[in-house]
Amino acid sequence: MIDCGDGVARQLVSAGVPLTVLRHIFITHQHSDHNADYGNLLLLAWAAGLSTRVDTWGPSPLEKMTKLFFEMNAYDIETRISNEGRVPLAPLIHVHEIRDGGGVMSDDNVKVTSALVDHPPVVPAFGYRFDAHDRSIVISGDTAPSDNLIRLARGADVLVHSVMYPPAIDRLVARVPNAAALKESILAHQTSAEEAGRIAQTAGVKTLVLSHLVPADDPQVTEQLWMEAAQSHFRGKVILGKDLLEI
Numbered sequence: 269m270i271d272c273g274d275g276v277a278r279q280l281v282s283a284g285v286p287l288t289v290l291r292h293i294f295i296t297h298q299h300s301d302h303n304a305d306y307g308n309l310l311l312l313a314w315a316a317g318l319s320t321r322v323d324t325w326g327p328s329p330l331e332k333m334t335k336l337f338f339e340m341n342a343y344d345i346e347t348r349i350s351n352e353g354r355v356p357l358a359p360l361i362h363v364h365e366i367r368d369g370g371g372v373m374s375d376d377n378v379k380v381t382s383a384l385v386d387h388p389p390v391v392p393a394f395g396y397r398f399d400a401h402d403r404s405i406v407i408s409g410d411t412a413p414s415d416n417l418i419r420l421a422r423g424a425d426v427l428v429h430s431v432m433y434p435p436a437i438d439r440l441v442a443r444v445p446n447a448a449a450l451k452e453s454i455l456a457h458q459t460s461a462e463e464a465g466r467i468a469q470t471a472g473v474k475t476l477v478l479s480h481l482v483p484a485d486d487p488q489v490t491e492q493l494w495m496e497a498a499q500s501h502f503r504g505k506v507i508l509g510k511d512l513l514e515i
């Protein structure tokens with residue numbers, strides 16, 4: 269599982285993945301749309317019958333978040349252990365804080381590598397690359413255009429890149445009272461769909477998946493506009509990300 273935004277446990281089940289097979293969680297950075305359901309995923313998977321090891325990987329304070337989450341939910345966890353005969357949850361979860369880019373883990377199925385990406389003021393923020401026997405997939409996390417990410421993505425089959433559509437940012441922030449600060453933040457730490465296409469072309473990936481759309485809910489920013497922006501510099505295949513999409 270890469271990142272744990274709102275509803276991630278439900279989405280996994282909707283995607284046909286039983287929660288009990290959860291094995292690794294990779295968090296790109298500590299923003300709520302990427303970590304809000306990190307603890308809930310662990311707890312709900314365990315309540316659904318998970319009884320095997322889970323390793324979690326991501327930036328600090330992942331250890332503290334995990335520990336405090338178990339503390340906050342101690343009543344439920346202890347009740348289910350004594351009343352329902354479940355195995356203790358905390359010893360199943362092995363937390364690994366990542367500080368720099370490089371090798372993360374590998375097993376018989378996959379080798380995982382990270383790169384520091386550019387998401388001020390959230391430091392560190394990571395992109396991840398997954399090399400399996402038959403495919404390679406790179407997830408950008410949230411980032412401004414990043415040379416580290418281009419290096420990480422070189423030659424990958426699929427690059428999933430977060431994107432924004434700059435002409436619509438003014439309309440997006442006009443809906444909130446903190447418009448000026450929000451606009452400045454978005455423009456500093458996201459990548460336009462056009463730029464994501466340039467990055468995909470430079471990295472030589474086969475398929476670019478546009479994800480984490482900013483804005484995601486502006487009817488004036490049509491599927492066609494997203495696709496045209498990404499395709500203006502990229503000659504590979506472009507896919508517009510949607511919930512539960514399988515590629």
Ligand SMILES: [Zn+2]
Nearest residue numbers: 297299387410
């Ligand atoms: Zn973020």
